[in-house]
Amino acid sequence: MKYILFVFSIFFSYFCLAQGDSLVLVNKGIRVNITTPDLEKMPSLEIKTSTNFTPESVFTGVRLKDLLEAYHVSSGSIRVFALDDYSYTLPVAELLKYNVILAYKRDNNYIDISEMGPYVVIYPRDKYPELKTLDVNAKTVWQIGTIEAL
Template sequence: MGSVIPWASLYAEDKLTLAPPIGSAILTVSGDIAVTNVGDEAQFDLAMLEAMPSHGFETRTPWTETSGYYSGPLLRDLLETLGAEGEDIYVRALNDYEATLPIADLHNYDVLLAIHRDGEIMPIREYGPLWVLYPFDDHVELLGETFRFRSVWQVMHIHVR
């Protein structure tokens, strides 16, 4: 699983930019963000994301046969760390699926940028490496089409606007 970088060391010495990823970047965040590390973007490798404070919940999803315990950083925490300003985020997956999520969702629900299912890193074949996941079992209103379409798996890019 590689070495985990302590959360505090993710920032460069000036505290205005994020240290660049050491490993391969698996997530790029662009748009209206104040904290960057590669040009005007913030790029994260797996170790950087795993070093963030982790949260989790048990839930069933419309795409999996059984419930699972999903964990990773809250998406609102990631955006707050980057000084994101905007009304919504545009999320793109490895297969070019795209969805727009209102940032209000991230404050109304504990939306994860899930990295793990049942303690294991999710491989691409099983919705990984990153999955924008709502706590479906905790809120009946999340079971509709609107929130299903916002639950993007195989996330590779987030654009704040």
């Protein structure tokens, strides 16, 4: 019995890890799986900022503008869903204005699921005082599993 539980726990751990290194982009009904290596092939941007949930850190990721362009998303807003089904709608114009990123690293380390990962929306809050609002805190979606073009 202990052996069966051990094997099950190894399998379950692997499944959880496998689920944590990709997200789904939904655009016009088409679902595309995007992995961390896919994101790393795109130009990256670093943002040094704090969030309502973290001290000042250097976040590395892909500008959402670049991600949306690469996958031919032309909508005026996107809805970002966390793994726990929390979601928030983000206006694309705002993402462009502030060079908002989809971060996969914090302080040069991949963001673990227990630390808000594998992906988190990062606004440059410390650079723009107008971004230190409750609304932007709500838009800082973490543990992202799905992005849907609206």
